Amino acid sequence: MGESARVRRVSARQGGSKRRRRRPSCCPSWRRVPGPTCRRQRCGNVLALTGSEPGRSLLAGQTALLRALVQLAGAPAPAPARDAARALVNLAADPGLHEPLLAADPGLPARLLGLALDPQWPWADEAAAALANLSREPAPCAALSEALASADPEGSGLERIVRALCTPGYNARAPLHYLGPLLSNLSQRPAARAFLLDPDRCVVQRLLPLTQHPDSSVRRGGVVGTLRNCCFEHRHHEWLLGPEVDILPFLLLPLAGPEDFSEEEMDRLPVDLQYLPPDKQREPDADIRKMLVEAIMLLTATAPGRKLVRDQGAYLILRELHSWEPEPAVQAACESSFRYVRGCRGWDGVTHAGSGSRSPP
Amino acid sequence: MERSEPDAADDNAMDSFLEKFQSQPYRGGFHEDQWEEAPWFGVTLSRPDLCCCRQMEQAKTYKDEGNDYFKEKDYKKAVISYTEGLKKKCADPDLNAVLYTNRAAAQYYLGNFRSALNDVTAARKLKPCHLKAIIRGALCHLELKHFAEAVNWCDEGLQIDAKEKKLLEVRAKADKLKRTEQRDMRKAKLKEKKEQTQNEALLQAVKARNIRLVSEAVNQDEDSASEGPGEIFLDGLSSENPYGARLSLDDQGRLSWPVLLLYPEHAQSDFISAFHEDSRFIDHLMVMFGETPSWDLEQKYCPANLEVYFEDEDRAELYRVPPKSTLLQVLQHPRYFVKALTPAFLVFVGSSPFCKNYLRGRKVHQVK
Numbered sequence: 181m182g183e184s185a186r187v188r189r190v191s192a193r194q195g196g197s198k199r200r201r202r203r204p205s206c207c208p209s210w211r212r213v214p215g216p217t218c219r220r221q222r223c224g225n226v227l228a229l230t231g232s233e234p235g236r237s238l239l240a241g242q243t244a245l246l247r248a249l250v251q252l253a254g255a256p257a258p259a260p261a262r263d264a265a266r267a268l269v270n271l272a273a274d275p276g277l278h279e280p281l282l283a284a285d286p287g288l289p290a291r292l293l294g295l296a297l298d299p300q301w302p303w304a305d306e307a308a309a310a311l312a313n314l315s316r317e318p319a320p321c322a323a324l325s326e327a328l329a330s331a332d333p334e335g336s337g338l339e340r341i342v343r344a345l346c347t348p349g350y351n352a353r354a355p356l357h358y359l360g361p362l363l364s365n366l367s368q369r370p371a372a373r374a375f376l377l378d379p380d381r382c383v384v385q386r387l388l389p390l391t392q393h394p395d396s397s398v399r400r401g402g403v404v405g406t407l408r409n410c411c412f413e414h415r416h417h418e419w420l421l422g423p424e425v426d427i428l429p430f431l432l433l434p435l436a437g438p439e440d441f442s443e444e445e446m447d448r449l450p451v452d453l454q455y456l457p458p459d460k461q462r463e464p465d466a467d468i469r470k471m472l473v474e475a476i477m478l479l480t481a482t483a484p485g486r487k488l489v490r491d492q493g494a495y496l497i498l499r500e501l502h503s504w505e506p507e508p509a510v511q512a513a514c515e516s517s518f519r520y521v522r523g524c525r526g527w528d529g530v531t532h533a534g535s536g537s538r539s540p541p
Numbered sequence: 542m543e544r545s546e547p548d549a550a551d552d553n554a555m556d557s558f559l560e561k562f563q564s565q566p567y568r569g570g571f572h573e574d575q576w577e578e579a580p581w582f583g584v585t586l587s588r589p590d591l592c593c594c595r596q597m598e599q600a601k602t603y604k605d606e607g608n609d610y611f612k613e614k615d616y617k618k619a620v621i622s623y624t625e626g627l628k629k630k631c632a633d634p635d636l637n638a639v640l641y642t643n644r645a646a647a648q649y650y651l652g653n654f655r656s657a658l659n660d661v662t663a664a665r666k667l668k669p670c671h672l673k674a675i676i677r678g679a680l681c682h683l684e685l686k687h688f689a690e691a692v693n694w695c696d697e698g699l700q701i702d703a704k705e706k707k708l709l710e711v712r713a714k715a716d717k718l719k720r721t722e723q724r725d726m727r728k729a730k731l732k733e734k735k736e737q738t739q740n741e742a743l744l745q746a747v748k749a750r751n752i753r754l755v756s757e758a759v760n761q762d763e764d765s766a767s768e769g770p771g772e773i774f775l776d777g778l779s780s781e782n783p784y785g786a787r788l789s790l791d792d793q794g795r796l797s798w799p800v801l802l803l804y805p806e807h808a809q810s811d812f813i814s815a816f817h818e819d820s821r822f823i824d825h826l827m828v829m830f831g832e833t834p835s836w837d838l839e840q841k842y843c844p845a846n847l848e849v850y851f852e853d854e855d856r857a858e859l860y861r862v863p864p865k866s867t868l869l870q871v872l873q874h875p876r877y878f879v880k881a882l883t884p885a886f887l888v889f890v891g892s893s894p895f896c897k898n899y900l901r902g903r904k905v906h907q908v909k
Contacts, residue, residue, distance in 0.1 A: 339703070343700075380706075381699075382696075382712060385713070429720075451723075452720050452724070454728065455731050457731075
């Protein structure tokens with residue numbers, strides 16, 4: 181490959197800014213002031229490299245290059261910035277590269293966050309995606325949390341992410357779906373969950389409608405992942421299941437289909453699940469369905485939570501889901517949930533022998 | 542210091558201001574600690590900033606007056622005071638924002654939610670971060686059942702103060718009401734769809750039996766020309782007749798009609814709410830006339846004596862119905878027209894003079 185050969189020559193001069201290359205005719209003084217065409221070309225080259233594992237390993241050792249890349253990703257010039265941003269996304273996807281990246285630029289998380297949350301930045305999506313990739317590993321996630329906290333001590337900076345996620349048209353040029361997975365990764369940290377579940381604020385409530393967001397399974401998946409992580413906080417279950425948050429309908433709604441329930445069954449369901457139209461679709465992504473079922477199961481961990489989940493008719497929805505569900509993993513999750521959302525007594529209060537049976541009463 | 546002539550307009554304003562206190566207790570009275578802030582009564586100065594100062598003082602006085610009325614729950618007077626304060630058009634946006642917000646609160650308690658909304662909108666224009674205005678606006682939207690708007694206002698307020706308790710409370714309430722309203726709309730839509738399907742099935746059943754329907758609405762409604770005949774009948778099917786009964790289809794696909802039996806001799810009538818189309822007239826008559834009715838003074842209305850007729854109104858002709866016929870057989874008669882989805886029949890005592898008189902001079906056919 182002619183291009184990679186060129187880069188190999190660059191790496192042979194580590195740390196040096198002098199490059200001996202055939203001078204392109206469009207840039208007469210390219211050594212001092214690389215023109216935009218060259219920058220774009222080089223970015224394109226780097227981007228091509230990040231597409232492969234060996235390419236990425238190659239770049240891992242290039243601290244100066246990485247630093248330059250990060251700077252370019254935030255530069256106003258259009259095309260190189262975009263390619264640089266995309267290159268960062270690919271690099272961040274490789275956990276082995278997190279350390280070199282952070283070593284090259286310790287301020288990388290904060291910088292990317294600024295770009296992702298800038299309503300005018302055209303490549304905010306790429307910045308968000310890079311952050312989502314970075315935050316999958318504990319060390320960068322911690323660095324990011326610190327960056328968030330220092331940017332906004334009171335609200336731990338998460339407020340800005342939640343606001344960007346929940347405000348339609350926050351950035352006219354970038355849909356910012358990757359803020360979902362970013363939030364999900366951040367919610368693995370207790371401080372993040374504490375903020376999301378602060379009863380004196382309205383944070384988690386604003387995320388709930390996004391479980392039905394039609395345009396992006398990435399966004400939905402991120403939000404559902406966040407909610408599932410929040411459901412690990414047992415002491416918040418009663419509040420989550422109560423009227424101030426009312427989380428259960430939002431977990432059940434994506435799992436519900438166009439079922440025709442009897443009047444009596446309908447009255448037991450939360451209002452959001454009553455009289456669903458005949459064209460109601462279930463969540464198409466099986467992984468998200470599984471996370472939803474897991475979240476509901478988590479909410480049955482405490483006795484008061486269990487009662488609230490049962491009283492709100494979760495079993496009805498899960499029963500119908502189980503009959504419809506094509507994915508074995510999700511089906512298995514449903515079956516595991518039955519013993520908690522239904523208990524030893526059946527739906528109609530009649531005792532049933534064996535709570536783990538497949539067929540509903 | 543120059544002393545210029547007092548402005549006539551100001552004098553009038555001052556007079557009316559002072560006159561007020563002849564009928565009302567004076568509020569905002571002077572206290573020693575307020576003397577330094579006292580407005581300069583009776584002196585017009587040519588310096589505009591001091592004029593503003595006086596207007597602001599007056600506006601503040603009106604505000605305090607309004608607040609006092611508000612505390613006494615005299616919201617109408619509070620509105621007047623606040624309005625007077627706003628009329629001063631003093632230069633302080635904060636004071637005006639408070640006047641608007643307070644007036645909005647008074648309007649809210651008077652039930653004038655739209656006026657209150659106008660006021661808080663004006664307040665927010667002056668002072669976008671005025672939380673009390675935002676809270677009041679959210680409450681107004683809640684009362685006006687604009688639940689989505691109420692949630693939006695709460696979210697805007699929470700961006701200013703993320704822990705404002707009232708906003709959190711109103712938001713939760715508005716969100717729940719919004720979702721309940723959505724449920725009600727879904728329920729109504731489903732019910733309408735179901736009814737429409739049922740009505741179409743009914744109409745289909747009637748058509749399949751070649752029963753002729755006549756709608757009264759055709760004459761009354763000017764727009765009926767734009768509706769097809771089917772829709773007119775469907776409308777009729779949806780509404781119950783004055784007796785509270787409707788045409789219905791049972792599980793076996795058989796119709797039951799609400800039927801009117803008229804007794805012209807005594808100007809009486811009977812209403813059968815569900816006359817199964819396969820049941821016979823005689824069966825109903827046996828039940829209904831098992832005991833003679835109270836208006837039957839001569840006690841002659843017993844099943845064996847009774848004759849049933851229907852009238853072809855177009856031709857003013859009568860048709861005699863054999864009591865052993867079923868309803869369906871009669872309804873399918875080519876000259877039977879069902880009016881307002883309620884078949885009607887005349888019932889006489891056959892041998893009676895009234896009956897003979899009624900039938901004299903009229904063409905009577907026999908239904909086979």
